[in-house]
Amino acid sequence: MSITAFTLYKKLEAMDLLQNSPQYWWPNAGEFEVVIGAVLTQNTTWRNVEKSLANLEGFLTLESFLQLNEEELKEKIRPSGFYNQKAPRLLQIASNIKKEFNTFKNFQKSVTRSWLLEQKGIGEESADAILCYGCFRAEMVVDTYTKRLLKSYSVELKNYQAYKDFLEDDLQHHFQKNELFNVYALFHGMIVEYNKCKKSC
DNA sequence: GGCCAGGTGTAAA
DNA sequence: TTTACACATGGC
Numbered sequence: 086m087s088i089t090a091f092t093l094y095k096k097l098e099a100m101d102l103l104q105n106s107p108q109y110w111w112p113n114a115g116e117f118e119v120v121i122g123a124v125l126t127q128n129t130t131w132r133n134v135e136k137s138l139a140n141l142e143g144f145l146t147l148e149s150f151l152q153l154n155e156e157e158l159k160e161k162i163r164p165s166g167f168y169n170q171k172a173p174r175l176l177q178i179a180s181n182i183k184k185e186f187n188t189f190k191n192f193q194k195s196v197t198r199s200w201l202l203e204q205k206g207i208g209e210e211s212a213d214a215i216l217c218y219g220c221f222r223a224e225m226v227v228d229t230y231t232k233r234l235l236k237s238y239s240v241e242l243k244n245y246q247a248y249k250d251f252l253e254d255d256l257q258h259h260f261q262k263n264e265l266f267n268v269y270a271l272f273h274g275m276i277v278e279y280n281k282c283k284k285s286c
Numbered sequence: 287g288g289c290c291a292g293g294t295g296t297a298a299a
Numbered sequence: 300t301t302t303a304c305a306c307a308t309g310g311c
Binding site: 128129130132133136163164165166167168169170171284 | 305306307308309310311
């Protein structure tokens with residue numbers, strides 16, 4: 086049987102999955118460290134990302150992060166894997182943000198999805214995670230959990246954008262425009278928490 | 287011990 | 300335009 090995005094959202098909402106989560110689910114949403122976390126969590130558990138973020142204490146703002154050299158960064162993000170490629174990519178991204186927008190505040194206000202996708206190390210999911218949780222934009226994040234969950238309802242689509250459209254198009258009809266950021270942010274969060282819960286509960 | 291995690295870039299078909 | 304593969308640590 087198939088399902089709509091709105092029905093799925095309501096099902097997950099009724100499960101009260103976010104009771105122990107931050108307001109917008111992603112820790113420290115609206116901070117530069119969301120950019121770091123979005124890259125570090127690629128094919129990596131959040132548990133391992135947390136170790137790296139702890140090592141980066143004091144270097145989690147755009148300006149302080151740019152004080153690090155590549156070797157220092159590699160050492161600090163080692164627990165979240167792929168550090169040889171994530172370190173140079175993160176430094177390049179941070180440097181480009183500084184050059185293009187000067188401050189993280191300006192970045193939040195002005196960055197576009199296509200600008201993010203031009204950055205090496207940021208694909209579609211990371212771009213949406215940064216826009217949604219880092220910039221408070223109404224952009225739905227699609228990850229492997231999302232695809233897996235939809236598949237269990239016989240929804241299988243051809244690419245990332247098709248999943249994003251499937252979710253956003255339906256939800257736009259059920260919420261006011263100013264509610265969408267919150268809905269998308271929590272929807273993705275609930276999907277991830279649902280999968281964690283499925284393993285441990 | 288093997289499998290997989292809140293993916294992405296590149297090269298080959 | 301798809302598909303295969305490298306990238307790497309740590310928990311279960």
